[in-house]
Amino acid sequence: MMVNATGSSRQGVCLLGATGSIGGSTLDVLRQHSDSYQLIAVTANRDVEGLFLICQHFQPHYAVLADERCGELFRQRINAAGLTTEVLIGRQALLEVTVLDDVDVVVSAIVGAAGLLPTLEAVKHGKRVLLANKEALVMSGHLFIEAAQQSGAQLLPVDSEHNAIFQCMPADYIVGNRAAGVRRILLTASGGPFRTYALDELRDITPDQACAHPNWEMGRKISVDSATMMNKGLELIEACWLFGMGVDDIDIIIHPQSVIHSMVDYDDGSVLAQLGNPDMRTPIANALSWPERIHSGVEPLDLPKLAMLNFEKPDFERFRCLQLAHDAWNAGGTAPAILNAANELAVDAFLSERISFLAIADMVDAAMGACEVHAASDLDQILDDDRLARNYVEQYIGGKR
Numbered sequence: 292m293m294v295n296a297t298g299s300s301r302q303g304v305c306l307l308g309a310t311g312s313i314g315g316s317t318l319d320v321l322r323q324h325s326d327s328y329q330l331i332a333v334t335a336n337r338d339v340e341g342l343f344l345i346c347q348h349f350q351p352h353y354a355v356l357a358d359e360r361c362g363e364l365f366r367q368r369i370n371a372a373g374l375t376t377e378v379l380i381g382r383q384a385l386l387e388v389t390v391l392d393d394v395d396v397v398v399s400a401i402v403g404a405a406g407l408l409p410t411l412e413a414v415k416h417g418k419r420v421l422l423a424n425k426e427a428l429v430m431s432g433h434l435f436i437e438a439a440q441q442s443g444a445q446l447l448p449v450d451s452e453h454n455a456i457f458q459c460m461p462a463d464y465i466v467g468n469r470a471a472g473v474r475r476i477l478l479t480a481s482g483g484p485f486r487t488y489a490l491d492e493l494r495d496i497t498p499d500q501a502c503a504h505p506n507w508e509m510g511r512k513i514s515v516d517s518a519t520m521m522n523k524g525l526e527l528i529e530a531c532w533l534f535g536m537g538v539d540d541i542d543i544i545i546h547p548q549s550v551i552h553s554m555v556d557y558d559d560g561s562v563l564a565q566l567g568n569p570d571m572r573t574p575i576a577n578a579l580s581w582p583e584r585i586h587s588g589v590e591p592l593d594l595p596k597l598a599m600l601n602f603e604k605p606d607f608e609r610f611r612c613l614q615l616a617h618d619a620w621n622a623g624g625t626a627p628a629i630l631n632a633a634n635e636l637a638v639d640a641f642l643s644e645r646i647s648f649l650a651i652a653d654m655v656d657a658a659m660g661a662c663e664v665h666a667a668s669d670l671d672q673i674l675d676d677d678r679l680a681r682n683y684v685e686q687y688i689g690g691k692r
């Protein structure tokens with residue numbers, strides 16, 4: 292029987308971003324394995340009712356709401372229902388629950404830069420970190436890899452492509468290093484809902500159209516990123532950090548069925564791929580139980596029914612965000628943090644119908660041209676440049692109205 296640091300036979304899990312799409316898929320996997328995993332802490336931003344229902348079902352020891360006002364409502368709701376879950380409120384509490392002694396695994400499923408500090412805290416404390424929050428890694432990949440090396444934390448990718456690449460790496464592979472014998476990585480992309488649209492047809496896209504992804508059901512921010520293909524741009528940078536490679540070692544391949552989740556091309560000509568139905572429970576279950584395998588609830592792949600798998604080259608001109616991400620990696624330093632911050636703000640403005648779909652790339656491009664890039668060696672510099680890029684885009688949008 293495996294025993295954790297506090298003598299429990301079950302692994303303790305802290306789920307950051309429990310009310311989101313990845314949060315929901317993680318809870319589904321945990322529900323199937325309550326004999327091996329115990330939910331110790333859950334967090335959300337503002338979703339009082341969503342977090343309450345999770346607490347009712349799983350009875351975690353702690354629940355955190357980052358937003359102070361919603362936190363008070365949440366505390367009243369938990370007390371009125373007589374639940375024993377201890378309620379913590381505010382952003383600092385997100386960090387506190389990741390480092391609890393009885394937490395062995397931290398699932399990082401907050402969207403955007405808000406996930407950076409709690410995730411980094413978990414890495415510094417040597418936890419097993421299941422990383423879905425790609426924005427944190429894009430902003431400060433160097434700090435993450437360094438912290439993991441120092442603390443011995445296991446960083447396991449949950450993003451489906453990166454989890455696929457990880458699975459195709461040698462058995463003794465440690466994240467952050469370039470594996471011997473690897474020639475390149477083939478990073479697959481569905482192409483999003485507008486893969487076949489001409490540039491002209493992209494002008495009047497609405498938020499609901501952008502959020503209707505053909506293969507995956509996800510949160511609204513990543514859905515818009517998939518539609519602009521900034522998601523693949525962020526994933527390109529994520530792959531550079533996780534697998535110790537440069538953007539020129541990684542080819543993006545459009546694969547509209549999302550069945551091959553990415554591939555690794557070795558020097559001897561072998562190309563290893565990981566396939567499966569597009570369902571995030573597979574990479575979550577894989578990372579949770581690695582190096583063992585557990586049931587995830589995902590249906591077996593029906594290849595005859597699929598019949599065909601297609602591949603295309605990406606179009607860096609229609610999907611400018613791909614090129615911008617490429618440029619950000621090559622510029623180095625805080626350039627990826629600037630790219631990410633400008634994109635987060637622009638996507639938010641698009642979702643609240645303040646700017647058009649095509650203006651997202653304009654904003655990111657403008658911010659990258661205007662904001663000075665610094666060495667990304669410390670967190671304060673990264674957070675400063677993140678703030679400057681957000682201020683820049685905010686003013687840019689204000690000036691346009």
Ligand code: NAD
Pocket residue numbers: 307308309310311312313314334335336337338357399400401402403405423424425426449450451507508509510511512513571
């Ligand atoms: P989502 O919007 O569905 O959920 C986001 C979660 O983060 C929610 O629980 C929300 O309460 C919390 N949150 C948001 N802002 C916060 C803040 N300021 N402070 C604290 N908590 C906050 O997002 P999602 O689709 O589940 O994506 C989560 C992360 O996983 C993203 O980084 C995304 O890129 C990545 N990811 C998602 C998928 C997917 O299929 N959804 C796939 C791969 C990677």
Ligand code: MG
Pocket residue numbers: 450451452526
């Ligand atoms: Mg992905």
